[in-house]
Amino acid sequence: MNKIVPVVQMDDIEIGFPGVKALDRVSFRLFQGEVHALMGENGAGKSTLIKALTGVYSIDAGTIVVLGESKRFSTPAESQAAGISTVYQEVNLCPNLSVEENILLGREPRRRGSIDWRGVRARGKEVLAQLHLEHVDPGSLLSEHSIAIQQLIAIARSVEVNAKVLILDEPTSSLDAGEVAQLFDVIRELRDRGVAILFVSHFLEQVYEISDRMTVLRNGCLVGEFMTRDLSRISLISKMMGKEMDVLAELDQAPVRIKSTSNASVVPFIETEGLGRKGSVSKVNLSIYPGEVVGLAGLLGAGRTEIARLLFGADKSDQGSIKIKGKPQKLRSPRSAIDANIGFCSEDRKEEGLIGDLTVRDNLVLAMQASKGWARRIPRRVQDQLVDEFITTLDIRPANPDALIRNLSGGNQQKVLLARWLVTNPELLILDEPTRGIDIGAKTQIQKLVAKLASKGMAVLFVSSEIDEVLRVSDRVAVIKDREMVAEVINDDISEHDVMAVIAGGPE
Amino acid sequence: MSPLSTLTPPLKKSSAIGYGRLRGGARYAPTLATLGLFLAMFAVGAGMYPSFLSGQVLLNLFIDNTFLTVLAVGMTFVILTGGIDLSVGAVVALSMMVCASLLQAGWNPSMVIPLVILIGGGLGTLMGLVIQYFDIQPFIVTLAGMFLARGLCYVISLDSIPVTDPFFTSMAQARIPLAGDLFISPGVLIAVAVVAVAFFILHHTRFGRTVYALGGNEHSAMLMGLNVKGTKVAVYAVSGLCSAVAGLLFSFYSLSGYSLAAQGMELDAIAAVVIGGTLLTGGTGYVLGSVVGVLVLGIVQTFIAYDGTLSSWWTKIVIGGLLLVFILLQRLFSRKTY
Amino acid sequence: MKSLLKNRLTWPLVALLALLALNQVFRADFLALRMQDGHLYGSLIDILRNGAPTVLIALGMTLVVATRGIDLSVGAIVAIAGAISCSYIASSSDPSSLATAGTAAAIAVVAGLALGVWNGFLVSVIGVQPIIATLVLMTAGRGVAQLVTGGQIVSVSNDHYKSIGAGYAFTLPISILITAAVFVLAAVLTRRTALGTLIEAVGINPVASRLAGIRARNIIWIVYVFSALCAAIAGLMISSNVTAADANNAGLYIEMDAILAVVIGGTSLAGGRYSLVGTVIGAFIIQTLTTTVYTLGIPPEVTLVFKALVVLSVCLLQAPAARNALRRFRPAPKLPAKEKVAI
Incomplete structure (x- = not known):
């Protein structure tokens, strides 16, 4: 029954920057207990939409309703107070502080005006345990941990506030396959607990693995909202790129360029083998x-x-x-x-x-x-x-x-x-x-x-x-x-x- | 079902707790290195001059450097956020001048002291506001603050003004006896109180933790919903307040106000903070480290005074050298950490 | 007319002329020049001569600032250069000869160059933030100068040496001629070679410069060496003018004046396009301000208050533009720390 009313409902959102309309009457819905993928190419307006929801940008027009209340966020703090937490790609935590502080910063339990460090430790352990991170020492510095763990700690921060909405912006871009699997287990657990999760990723396979529904944006406009299982990969791609497949098929003509067939060189100018970067x-x-x-x-x-x-x-x-x-x-x-x-x-x-x-x-x-x-x-x-x-x-x-x-x-x-x-x-x-x-x-x-x-x-x-x-x-x-x-x-x-x-x- | 229990722990982390303890120690390494340096210098001094090894020599380090200690405390707040405050020396001088001239005019110390503190805090707040809301580099704003404060000193008087107020003279002469024939001055108590308050604020209040978060990553701190703007202004206000208190302590110590007083003291304060293990890029450091930094500067001076053959300018050279060593260590340290 | 208003030298020039006019109002003979014994005299000449060390140092500072750096150590280098040359003269066997004066000056200049190499090394090779790297020498440098002079004010009586700061040639004070020569040198060095363009490229967009293949390390090293060279020459000038080396007070706070001159002259502390002419105008504004304060009968020390006001107003004028560019478009610049403006 909770599925009927969206946790987040954004209607006709507009945001403009000098010379660009970043979002043009975009609407978006997010329900409790779902993993919702926000899809689109770079510049489609994904980050802008997220930043509108997290209070980093203020919207020029439109409405945002969170848990039935109309909201207008002008700072990240306001958005967080409304139960929205965000984990960004470039882990936005403080590397110089301890794990427990990063989880609780700004919300540390206090006793007579003084931070109750025992309370911090206890609460930190509790939250880490909820994410099965018992092996992480809450007193250790954040910078000592791998990016994967830092991501999870960022998620722990949102678990700590009992966030209703968790936004994950490219959380997997610097994780390896094993780490992604761990992250997805946590995401599923949170989803099952009723958290509404907004997932943004460039990795198509990951989106298909984790998401229930998706919203596709292109050039700052809404393309549509789809059930993941109903949308094939190829039609998703064509929606992201703005070309219908049948139209594409028609366009399938001989390429214009005349190939240089006289290419007799045996030695390539450059040749790479297994080239990569972590x-x-x-x-x-x-x-x-x-x-x-x-x-x-x-x-x-x-x-x-x-x-x-x-x-x-x-x-x-x-x-x-x-x-x-x-x-x-x-x-x-x-x-x-x-x-x-x-x-x-x-x-x-x-x-x-x-x-x-x-x-x-x-x-x-x-x-x-x-x-x-x-x-x-x-x-x-x-x-x-x-x-x-x-x-x-x-x-x-x-x-x-x-x-x-x-x-x-x-x-x-x-x-x-x-x-x-x-x-x-x-x-x-x-x-x-x-x-x-x-x-x-x-x-x-x-x-x-x-x-x-x-x-x-x-x-x-x-x-x-x-x-x-x-x-x-x-x-x-x-x-x-x-x-x-x-x-x-x-x-x-x-x-x-x-x-x-x-x-x-x-x-x- | 515990999906994450299989997550491979990072290398070397055979025992999470043991590792944490070790790393906890590493976090204090720069400050501990400074403390080690201080103790080594003290030991060498004691070895060379028998009279060096006395409690009073140690206490004198505190007595002679009360104002620098307080300045370093304020500077620690600013540097922890990744900023810098060049105005502190000039604000010390201004505080002394305001103090001396008002006392000379017959004002009561109970009026003068709060007023001086108000001026210092006000100047600091003003600089903080300009830095935050006009987005001008702290270096330039506090440089202007330095010119302004120093200039206002000259507006008050070009000459040295003696302080004859009985309260001030009693503060200057008072000796608080400790065990044996050891003693400290009332100024030391004030400085210790300032350090204690600063320690409490930095480590046990949300404001203090925000100062650290700001220095760690300002953008993150903003996204975490912390009060970044207010905190940024506040650290300059704290530095201004500390400068005013330091000015009062310097007045107790020197019993005069002089426009040229505390020239270059901002450099000593910055040096003490850096030598005490605070990273100039912000986010890492301890106020107690800064106190140790002040003690190191103090013992360098004491050393040179005891030696007799070494001239006073060695102080500057040694301080510069220490600064260099610590900056290079920081460079190494910060490369590894981030 | 529009281009005149847009030219960034216009406002500094207007400010300088206004200050000069103000002086003329208060002292009718202010702008007058007179010839005496084949030497030019007058308030304008005084401003030029007294401002010469600041101009020199500000020229070097301009190039440093253009690369997004700053050099706090110039005051200390002034003291060291003066200390070295005067101590050499005082201890030489023939303290009044031209050869002694020449050698003294040469040694001091070489020492200055060495200190510049040191600063440049810390900034460009080790990668220490400029403000911190030069803070080391700012702190230790005066101690070194005192070490050289033995803590005394070393007086010298060498007419040749004296002429650097107080002598005349071609009816003009030699210090003005030296400064002009350094200005020409800087202009030629940066505009006849590609140095100026590369300095600006590195200051404007370090990332794009790297991708274009510019070796920023060498460029940055050069500007610190040049800055130290200017400071060393200024040190000779200052010590020669008073025929003594005062390790404590020579060049005290001159780095602040120099930075101020650079900023007034229209070079942004955020690096990039610089103007040597603007810097010269900026330095003369500061010097004229000091003179004006004298003319108006205000105690000279109070000049500092005016300087503070000038710094603030210049910065506030520059601020909104920088703010608009940065703020609305990208509220969260994702620059890595080391690429932030190093101040």
Whole structure:
């Protein structure tokens, strides 16, 4: 009977940030005793919805009803007082404090104004025992424990307040299989006790294993609410990506790109074996030949960016090996990757690409200048030559080398960043979402450019969330799922549907 | 059914309790190292100069450093949150000047003392508010506070003002006898009281634990629903209050007010806190550690005074060297922990 | 007009001119310059000359701040440089010769460079936060200076040495010429090479800079060495001006003035774009403020109160912009601790 009234009911929620509508009239219901998965690609509005519910963001419009009471949260404390607890991906606890303190911080039992440390210990033990964590010493520092245990301690904190709603935001992203199983046992136990659990994860298989129902979001809008058992993996994916399967099937035409068949190189430019990094990705076996475009396909958050970063030394790998032109090589830093003639355009243009307050010229020659060192400044004449050349060939607008790059449109910023690497003449260019958020004209230009670069002998790794785009530009496609590389297909007459079937994890 | 009992315990954790105890010890390691250093210095001193090994030498460390102790207490609060307060030396001087000038004007100490404390706390609160609500770095705000307080000293008077108030002189001269012919000054009692209160606040109140949480991870503390804003302002208020109390203690000690007094004392306070084992990045440290830090600074001075051949500037060099060693240790320590 | 208002040098310049005008109102001969024995005299020259050490140190500080760092040790380096050169002169066999003065200055400058290498080592190699790394030398440095001078104020009588801080050449005080030379050196060093661009890149976006392959370690090391070099030259100037090394008081709080000058000059303490010209203007604003306080008949020590007000108002002016950018868009920046602004 409790199932009739939702514990949380959010209706027509709207949240906007400067220039973006993060949530557009999204409604959401969460019932007692269910595990509810919130699905969507990165940027679909999952985190925003969670943050609206936890009081980190305040909503611009809409209503939130928790346990029958209309609420408007403006701080996390208010949300917590209403019985909502959240466990975030990057364990939001204090590493410098003890386990018991982290469970009870802000709610320590007190006796005459003074914290009752015996009470804290007793309560801490009690709560840990409820989660079968008897072996964790409540007095030990949080930082001594593995991420898995820290997650569970964060859950213990919400158990302690008798939370009615438990939000788990990507709780499994840095856990191994065994640890995930333990976590799921706890989740099921809490569910059976009547806690409403909201589960967010990029791991499709985990969602199918643990959730009862799911809500799918796309581009800040609600797609729908489904029973997990009624929704096949492939239809979930198509709902997340916004493409109906029959439509996709119709679109299944011959890829536009003309493959470079003259590829006679025997030695790949780069070859990885079992490459991985703990808590990030694993089992990456990838080789890219000169003159070849390899696409990385997979859902957002599946581990594509992580692979790109490993290949550029932006993150250090701790498993497997990399060979460059047949010789084993360690890529410890971007610097060492650049010295091996690799270039990398990050998916996060603003935070990891642009030097916003510098000019187009400075940004364009930055990687080349960095390679030469500070003392050997690229002469102004050469700079002008390079900048003019790329402004013309890439059609960068405004064609003003002295404009600050932050004032350019996204597409033009992306072209400058591409040019930054092209001037260094790399043998491998890694492009992570090079066409995200830019207009269709610039997008086509960039796709054409990639094909042209490959035909001139450059190896390209092309990462994109748009599978049709990956298929259009790539010779081969590596499919990533749940942080592992699961397949590699030659792109002769495969369709978007085939790739999605691989992602969904079975022949459909 | 206990699903988690199979969870593999982390390495080395053969006995949870034993391990916990060991780690508990490791948590105090920096402070214990400082204490060890202090004892070693005391032992070396005793070995070199027979008169060093007396209770009074030890007590004098407290008597001569009451104000620095109180300052270090306030600074500990600020540094635990990951902030810094450069204004403390100047606020000490301002407190002394306000005190001396009002007493000279015939005010009663029972009026002057609360007023001085109010000014110190008020200045601290003001700086805390600017830091929190305008989001300006503590370094710059407290630097402005330092300029302001020091400037106000000069506005009050450019010259030294003697304090002749009977209450103050009696506080300066009073000796509280202990066992044997040992004695302490009333200032020591006040400093000990401040330390005790601070210890209680930091370890036995929710405010104190929030200070630690803030230094551990401000964002987490916010998400955990703790009062981050209020706490951040409050630590600067506490530091301001401590500076005022330190100013009063310094007045008892020196019986004057002088604009140039306590120059650079903020550095001594920061050094004492760091040497006492508090991480400058916040979140880890103990107020008792800071007291030991003050004692180490004190014994360095005593040492140099006893030696006779060593000049006073060695104090600074040694303090700088100790600071370096402890910062490098912290660097090593924090790399391992997080 | 709009671009003039937007230019970040406009407001500091307006402030400087307003201060000068205020002085002119109170003292009619304030702006007057006169020639005497082939030397230029006047209040403006005094401001330039008295402000020279602060300008020097602020120039070095500007580059440090642009990389998101800070150098608290410059005051101590001033004391050490003065102590070393004066002690050398006082103990030399020919304390009044040009060679002695030259050697003394050279040794002091080399010592300054060494201290800069030390600071840079702690920050860029060991990875200590700049404020803490330079705090070590700030604390120990004055002790070292006293060690060198033996705790005395070491007076020297060497006309050549004296001319560094008090001499004249081409009708102008030599200290002004030295400062101008260092300014030119800094400008050439940063703009004729790629150093300036790389410093700004590292300060604006350390993550993107790393991904572009910039070796931040070398860049950061260089700015601390340059900062220490400037401080050492300022130390020579200050000690030469009074023909004595005062290990306790030489350059006391000059680091604060220098940081203030940098901030007033429009370089944000959060790093990034810097302006050497702005810093020079900022330093002269501080010096003129001191002079103004004199002119108005207020005790000079009270200048500190005005400085406090200036710092606060400059910071408050800069704050809302920074706040708007940070706050609404990303209430919870997920920067790892080491990438926070190191202050």
